[in-house]
Amino acid sequence: MAQIHEHDAMICRACGREERASEGYPCTTCGTFICLICTFQGVTQCAKCRGEPIPTPPMPPATNA
Numbered sequence: 001m002a003q004i005h006e007h008d009a010m011i012c013r014a015c016g017r018e019e020r021a022s023e024g025y026p027c028t029t030c031g032t033f034i035c036l037i038c039t040f041q042g043v044t045q046c047a048k049c050r051g052e053p054i055p056t057p058p059m060p061p062a063t064n065a
C-alpha cells in the first residue's frame with residue numbers, strides 16, 4: 001500500500017525554519033526558498049545574499065522513539 005503524502009516542506013534560507021514550499025517565495029537574488037513568515041516581515045533575500053549566516057531554528061523537543 002503506497003500512501004501518497006505530499007511533503008513539500010523546505011528549509012527557509014532566511015530564518016532556517018522548515019516551512020511549506022508552496023507558501024513561500026524565492027529569494028530575489030538567488031531564487032532559493034524564503035518562507036511566508038519571512039516574506040511578511042519584509043525579507044526578500046536569503047541570509048546568504050544578505051551576507052548573514054543562516055540562523056538555526058529552535059530545536060524541537062527530543063523524541064526518544
Ligand SMILES: [Zn+2]
Pocket residue numbers: 012013014015016017034035036037038039
Ligand atoms: Zn523564513
Ligand SMILES: [Zn+2]
Pocket residue numbers: 027028029030031032045046047048049
Ligand atoms: Zn539568496
